[in-house]
Amino acid sequence: xxxxxxxxxxxxxxxxxxxxxxxxxxxxxxxxxxxxxxxxxxxxxxxxxxxxxxxxxxxxxxxxxxxxxxxxxxxxxxxxxxxxxxxxxxxxxxxxxxxxxxxxxxxxxxxxx
Amino acid sequence: xxxxxxxxxxxxxxxxxxxxxxxxxxxxxxxxxxxxxxxxxxxxxxxxxxxxxxxxxxxxxxxxxxxxxxxxxxxxxxxxxxxxxxxxxxxxxxxxxxxxxxxxxxxxxxxx
Numbered sequence: 001x002x003x004x005x006x007x008x009x010x011x012x013x014x015x016x017x018x019x020x021x022x023x024x025x026x027x028x029x030x031x032x033x034x035x036x037x038x039x040x041x042x043x044x045x046x047x048x049x050x051x052x053x054x055x056x057x058x059x060x061x062x063x064x065x066x067x068x069x070x071x072x073x074x075x076x077x078x079x080x081x082x083x084x085x086x087x088x089x090x091x092x093x094x095x096x097x098x099x100x101x102x103x104x105x106x107x108x109x110x111x112x113x
Numbered sequence: 114x115x116x117x118x119x120x121x122x123x124x125x126x127x128x129x130x131x132x133x134x135x136x137x138x139x140x141x142x143x144x145x146x147x148x149x150x151x152x153x154x155x156x157x158x159x160x161x162x163x164x165x166x167x168x169x170x171x172x173x174x175x176x177x178x179x180x181x182x183x184x185x186x187x188x189x190x191x192x193x194x195x196x197x198x199x200x201x202x203x204x205x206x207x208x209x210x211x212x213x214x215x216x217x218x219x220x221x222x223x224x225x
């Protein structure tokens with residue numbers, strides 16, 4: 001049973017465009033929603049994260065939008081750059097006394113120059 | 114410098130030969146986890162540890178063992194590796210007061 005569904009699997013955008021990656025979850029106990037960025041040959045690195053008490057969080061060109069009622073959250077990358085080309089993973093956890101983190105299957109983003 | 118180190122980085126072995134992948138962190142983090150990453154499946158949690166001597170199963174624990182005798186180390190043990198354990202393995206750590214997990218550089222394991 002996949003607890004976090006991520007789409008699309010791959011995404012190609014032009015430099016300067018907006019990249020949008022979507023995730024949906026099922027477990028209403030989830031209370032922490034991070035996005036990780038992974039470059040080839042490297043471990044994932046935290047990009048941005050949100051808790052359900054806010055509907056949006058912005059850090060530079062990266063924004064998380066969160067819809068609690070729909071159980072969906074998305075990552076928006078504004079003014080996408082070739083250096084943003086990487087694989088992006090959404091994840092979710094319920095951190096009350098647990099360290100279980102569930103990941104989506106990932107989105108490979110390619111930003112063409 | 115804050116670091117999560119894994120050894121070895123690459124390993125090719127044969128079915129049934131016991132192996133250990135080490136993970137060490139210098140951030141005094143309480144929480145440590147092991148994940149495996151497979152194409153099309155994303156990252157799946159194998160085991161996690163909330164502190165010394167406290168470990169619990171993740172989503173895919175079969176065929177793996179862990180131990181947490183010291184706060185800084187969290188080795189992953191494959192007692193009898195099989196080809197379906199060929200994968201890219203990541204260790205991750207997190208401090209009690211932060212939400213951020215820090216991942217190691219990964220260990221690519223091939224079981225023939």
